[in-house]
Every structure is written in C-alpha cells, then in structure tokens.
Amino acid sequence: MVGRYPFDVVIVIGGGFAGVESAWALAERGVKVQLLEMRPVENTPAHTTTYLAELVCSNSLKSKLPTSPAGQLKGEMEALGSVVLSTAREHEVPAGEALGVDRNAFGEAITAKIANHPNIELVRAKADPKFIEEHLAAGNKVILATGPLTSPDVAEWLAQKTGRGHLYFYDAVSPTVDAATIDRSIAFSQSRYDKGGDDYLNCPFNKESYEAFVEALITAERAPFHAFEAGGKRDGDGQEAEAELLKKIKYFAGCTPIEVIADKGARSLAFGNFKPVGLTDPRTGRRPWAALQLRPENKEKSLFSLVACQTRLKWGEQKRVFRMVPGLENAEFVRFGVIHRNTYIEAPKVLSSNLELREIPGLFIAGQLTGVEGYVESAAMGILAGLEVFRALNGLEHVLAPRHCAYGSLMSHLMDDTPREFAPMNINWGLFPDPEGSSLKRDKDQRKAKKLEAAQVAFREWHAALAL
Ligand SMILES: Cc1cc2nc3c(=O)[nH]c(=O)nc-3n(C[C@H](O)[C@H](O)[C@H](O)COP(=O)(O)OP(=O)(O)OC[C@H]3O[C@@H](n4cnc5c(N)ncnc54)[C@H](O)[C@@H]3O)c2cc1C
Numbered sequence: 001m002v003g004r005y006p007f008d009v010v011i012v013i014g015g016g017f018a019g020v021e022s023a024w025a026l027a028e029r030g031v032k033v034q035l036l037e038m039r040p041v042e043n044t045p046a047h048t049t050t051y052l053a054e055l056v057c058s059n060s061l062k063s064k065l066p067t068s069p070a071g072q073l074k075g076e077m078e079a080l081g082s083v084v085l086s087t088a089r090e091h092e093v094p095a096g097e098a099l100g101v102d103r104n105a106f107g108e109a110i111t112a113k114i115a116n117h118p119n120i121e122l123v124r125a126k127a128d129p130k131f132i133e134e135h136l137a138a139g140n141k142v143i144l145a146t147g148p149l150t151s152p153d154v155a156e157w158l159a160q161k162t163g164r165g166h167l168y169f170y171d172a173v174s175p176t177v178d179a180a181t182i183d184r185s186i187a188f189s190q191s192r193y194d195k196g197g198d199d200y201l202n203c204p205f206n207k208e209s210y211e212a213f214v215e216a217l218i219t220a221e222r223a224p225f226h227a228f229e230a231g232g233k234r235d236g237d238g239q240e241a242e243a244e245l246l247k248k249i250k251y252f253a254g255c256t257p258i259e260v261i262a263d264k265g266a267r268s269l270a271f272g273n274f275k276p277v278g279l280t281d282p283r284t285g286r287r288p289w290a291a292l293q294l295r296p297e298n299k300e301k302s303l304f305s306l307v308a309c310q311t312r313l314k315w316g317e318q319k320r321v322f323r324m325v326p327g328l329e330n331a332e333f334v335r336f337g338v339i340h341r342n343t344y345i346e347a348p349k350v351l352s353s354n355l356e357l358r359e360i361p362g363l364f365i366a367g368q369l370t371g372v373e374g375y376v377e378s379a380a381m382g383i384l385a386g387l388e389v390f391r392a393l394n395g396l397e398h399v400l401a402p403r404h405c406a407y408g409s410l411m412s413h414l415m416d417d418t419p420r421e422f423a424p425m426n427i428n429w430g431l432f433p434d435p436e437g438s439s440l441k442r443d444k445d446q447r448k449a450k451k452l453e454a455a456q457v458a459f460r461e462w463h464a465a466l467a468l
Contacts, residue, residue, distance in 0.1 A: 008140055010026055010033050010034075010143065011033075011034050011036070011135050011141070011143070012033055012034070012035045012143045012366075013127040013132070013142065013143065013154075014036070014037065014146040014150075014366075014367070015037030015052040015053070015122070016052070016053055016145060016147045017084060017147075017367060017375050017376075018145035018147070018366035018378045018385065019037070019052070020052050020110060020382065021083060021366075021379045022366050022382045022383070022386035022389070023386070024083040024114070024120075024383075024386065025081065025383050025385075025386025025387055026389060027117050028081060029390050030119065031119065033119060034120075034121045034123060035114065035121070036126070036127045037052060037122065037123070038126035038127070039054075039124070041124055041125060041126060042126050044147075044149035045149060045228035046149055047149075051107030051108065052122075053375075054107060055101070055103050055106070055375065059093070059095075060095055060098045060099065060100050060101075061084075061085070061088050061099040061100075061101065062099065063097050064098065067448075068097075069406065069427045069429055069432065070426075072427075072452060073377070073380055073407075073410075074099070074376065076407055079459070080384075081383070081468075082380075082383055083110065084110065084376075085099075087106060087113065091105040091106040126151055132154070136362045139362070141364065141393065142363050143364045143389060144158070144365050145365075145385070147343070147367055148341070149341070149343065150343045150369065155167065161360055163350070165346070166345060166346040166350045167343070167345050168342065168343065168344050168346070168423075170248065170340065170342060171338050171339060171423055173310060173421070173423040174305050174309040174421070175306050175309060175322060175335060176297055176304065176335040176430070177304055177333055177430075178303065178331070178332040178334055178430040179302050179303060179430070180302070182201060182328065183326075184327075186203065186204070186326050187203045187204075187326075187327030188201065188202055188204070189202070190202055190279055190280070195278075200293050201293070201294040201327075202279055202281075202288075202292070203292040203293075203328060204281040204284075204289075204291050205270075205291065205326060206288065206289050209326055210289050210290045212324060216324055217258065217262045220313045220317040220318075220320070220321050222313055222317075225242045225245060229245050229341040255308075255310045258273060258309050259311060259312070259313060261273060273292075273309070274308075276289065276291040292328075293307040293308075296418060296420070297418065297420055297430075298412065298413070298416045298431075299418055300433055300434065302434050303334060305421070306322065306337075309322070310339055312338070313337070315336040332429075332430075334425075334429065335423075335428065342368070344368060345357075345365060345371065346371075348417040348422060349417070349422075351365060351414060353415055354388045354398040355385045356388070364389055365385065366378075366381050367379075367382055367385075371414050372413070372414070372427075373425060373426050374426045377426055377427055380427075381410070399462065401459075402459075404433060404451075404454040404457070405456075405462060406432075406459070407462070408458060408462075409427065409433075409455075410431065412431065412433075429451065432452075432454075432455060433454075435447060
C-alpha cells in the first residue's frame with residue numbers, strides 16, 4: 001500500500017464502538033491517531049465506566065450465526081480487521097447463538113489495546129466545536145464518533161453546520177416490516193383520492209377489527225421511561241419523566257405515541273392517524289372504517305414503515321398488537337418503534353457515500369451518528385470511516401460497498417433519498433436486496449439463502465477492490 005507515514009495526525013472524537021474501530025483501522029495501517037474520549041472528565045447520562053467501547057446496556061453483540069444478517073455483517077467486519085469483534089471473541093461468554101461478552105473483561109481489554117497502540121494517543125478530554133474547527137482549518141481529517149449521547153455543544157454545532165432540521169435529538173420511529181411478509185390480498189396500494197401514485201399500501205379495518213386493535217393497543221405493556229432521556233436525573237424514572245420526555249419529543253419530532261392518541265378516545269385513531277378518507281377498499285368497493293397506511297422505506301420497496309405509528313410499546317407487544325392489523329397478520333418486523341433520546345444526522349441529505357459531510361470537507365462521521373443503530377452496526381461504521389480516511393489520505397479512489405453485501409445494505413439505508421422519516425436502523429434481512437425471481441419472493445428461507453449468497457459474493461469483490 002502506498003504512502004504509509006506522510007500525514008499529520010487524524011483526530012477521532014469519541015472512544016465508543018465506532019471511535020475505537022476508526023482509530024484502530026488507521027493505526028494498524030501506520031497512521032498516527034489522536035483519540036479523544038471525554039469520560040471520565042465528563043460523563044454521558046448512560047455510560048458508567050471509564051472503558052472505551054462501553055456496553056451501556058446488554059452484553060450481547062447479536063447473533064454470531066453466519067447465516068443471519070448480523071452474522072454476515074460480523075464476517076465482513078472481521079475481514080476488515082475489527083478490533084471490537086476480535087476482543088469480543090477473546091472474552092466471549094456462553095449466550096446461545098448470540099455473541100455475549102464478559103463486559104468488564106471486554107472493556108478492560110479493548111481499552112488496553114487502544115491505549116497501548118504505538119500509533120494511537122488516547123486523550124481523556126472533551127472535544128468542543130473550537131477544537132474541531134481548528135483541526136479542520138489546519139487540514140487534519142477529523143472523525144466524529146460521539147454517538148447517540150453526543151455532548152450538547154458538539155450536537156448544537158453539528159446542527160448549525162448541517163442546517164437545522166438535519167440533525168435529530170430524539171428518535172420517534174414507527175415500526176418497519178419486510179414488504180414480502182405483507183398480505184397483498186388484503187393490503188391494497190392507493191394514495192388518498194388516487195393523488196400521488198400508488199406508493200402507499202393501505203391496511204383496511206372494519207369496525208370490529210378496529211375496535212379490537214384499539215383495545216389491544218391501549219392495554220399493551222409500554223416500555224419504561226428513563227429520566228435521563230428527559231433531562232432529569234440519571235436513575236429515576238416515572239410519570240414526571242414521561243411527561244417531560246413527551247413534551248421534548250413533540251417539540252423536536254412533532255409526534256405523539258400512537259398509544260397516547262388512542263388513550264384519548266375510541267375513535268381518535270379513526271379520525272386521525274388512521275383516517276380512511278379518499279381510500280376505497282377494492283375488496284368491498286367501499287371506504288374502510290379506518291386504514292393504517294404503509295410507506296416504502298427504500299427505492300426497492302422491500303421495506304415498509306407503518307405511517308404515524310410511533311410507539312413506546314415493548315417490542316414483543318408491538319409484534320402482537322400490530323399483527324392484529326388486517327394484512328399484517330404474518331408481518332416480519334425488521335425495526336420496532338422507539339421513542340428515545342438519540343443523536344443522528346439525516347444522512348441521505350448531508351452525508352457523502354465516503355462518510356464525509358458534504359458541506360464540511362475533512363469531517364467524517366462514524367457510528368450511530370450516521371443513522372445506524374446498535375453496538376455492532378456502529379462499530380462497522382467506525383471501521384468504514386477509518387478506511388475512508390485512510391484512502392482519502394493516500395489519494396486512493398473511494399470504492400462504495402456493493403449493494404448486496406451487509407456493508408452495502410447499511411450504506412444503502414444511509415444514502416437512499418426516498419421521502420421518509422429517516423431513522424437509525426439495525427442490520428436486518430429487509431435491508432438486503434430481494435433476489436431475482438418472483439417464486440423466490442414467496443419462499444422465506446430460499447429468499448434469505450439467496451440474499452446471503454449474493455452478499456458473500458459482493459463482499460469478496462469489494463474486499464478485493466479495496467486491496468487492504
Ligand atoms: C441507554 C442505551 C441503551 C442501549 N442499549 C443497547 C443494547 O442493548 N444493544 C445495542 O446493540 N445497542 C444499544 N444501545 C445503542 C448503542 O449504545 C450504540 O449503538 C453504540 O454505542 C453507538 O456507538 P458509537 O460509537 O456511535 O457511540 P458510543 O458507543 O456512545 O460512543 C460515543 C463516545 O463518545 C464520547 N463523547 C461524546 N461526546 C464527546 C465529545 N464532545 N468529546 C469527546 N468524547 C465524546 C462518549 O463519552 C462515548 O464514549 C443503547 C444506547 C443507549 C443510549
């Protein structure tokens with residue numbers, strides 16, 4: 001590989017899952033890195049240790065089955081030299097099909113690997129906007145990997161720089177389903193009053209199915225609130241936090257959870273989120289009692305989100321309740337609804353496919369900030385940001401991950417400019433493009449096997465093209 005040492009330092013901000021991977025990817029290729037982590041000088045409301053790549057909640061790095069979407073992503077990350085995964089394997093604990101880790105041993109080990117790397121200078125300090133601007137002005141590449149709980153000053157700066165409206169402070173997400181699992185003999189495609197094409201699918205309720213759905217929705221179990229998400233103390237939760245959080249979410253995201261709307265009265269959804277005006281059910285020739293609309297989440301229409309169904313129900317409950325919607329009885333959920341504190345950019349509007357901000361040359365974004373979700377996906381986007389900076393420093397051409405592999409699928413989520421409520425996404429089958437052939441669309445297992453086969457071929461080609 002050309003030119004190993006001619007550069008000044010690369011600045012990586014945030015020593016979470018993405019930041020350690022970016023730093024590692026660069027340092028292992030001979031580039032000097034300064035990695036800034038603000039803990040323990042300043043803490044986030046969710047982190048509790050001084051470890052880099054802290055697992056703030058579960059100790060699971062998802063499925064390690066090579067035939068699962070998360071397994072395929074792991075295989076690709078390992079081929080690219082993931083330090084998170086190699087350390088996780090060294091400190092694995094039994095967790096069935098999942099890659100579970102001993103959280104303290106993992107934290108200690110990964111912190112030591114980074115701190116002891118001869119090309120990495122680990123600095124325990126908070127980066128502020130002035131620091132970032134000075135390094136950019138000096139011509140240094142900066143990778144921003146400050147995660148879902150980015151310090152408020154940097155988040156505010158990023159919001160200003162990317163243009164208001166392109167940085168989110170909260171997730172308020174509706175569930176998304178795999179298009180192939182929607183019953184098209186019930187759900188029909190039509191826009192209201194036939195205006196605007198037939199992009200939307202409509203799940204028609206009659207009076208009985210609507211009332212049963214509303215009853216299940218308002219009595220379903222809701223996820224607990226964390227006070228810190230509403231700006232309160234770290235550990236408390238409860239009604240006050242709930243009210244405060246909902247106020248903030250309404251302010252930032254302009255939405256109310258569907259169950260809260262349903263609480264207001266039996267017909268509130270039929271007159272609001274599920275109003276059936278301008279729709280005609282082809283099976284009856286009449287307007288349905290109410291209709292839940294589904295909107296495509298990508299150009300290929302392999303994913304559909306449930307319009308105006310932002311929810312804080314527990315995930316198991318979402319599956320149970322939304323499967324009561326006519327047409328969604330067998331739907332596979334690839335993303336559940338969430339409403340929580342998060343920070344991420346509107347990638348399709350502001351990010352280039354090499355993870356550099358279009359309006360701020362030299363500033364690369366990594367991890368959850370890009371619009372992916374989860375430890376593994378964030379780490380994956382950390383490796384990629386490191387590799388992109390390395391290529392940029394060496395004057396090497398940007399080689400976009402092909403659409404069919406796991407990296408290409410995540411990138412497609414970040415780059416797809418289909419009008420939608422852009423929200424962070426885990427790796428899932430729905431992100432991988434459908435195989436050719438309509439018969440394959442009907443057989444779930446065959447479809448997945450074909451997707452996997454295509455992913456492996458595509459990744460091998462990309463890996464070869466990267467010439468690492
Ligand atoms: C409460 C909560 C629970 C979660 N549970 C799970 C789960 O069970 N499973 C799962 O897969 N994912 C979970 N996630 C998501 C997961 O934490 C993220 O996907 C992942 O950590 C994101 O990686 P990252 O590197 O982008 O950010 P992080 O891992 O959060 O790392 C960002 C780092 O940047 C530092 N930082 C922030 N601002 C600055 C600054 N200005 N200067 C210097 N350093 C800074 C922070 O201290 C932090 O160490 C959870 C998230 C939260 C908030």
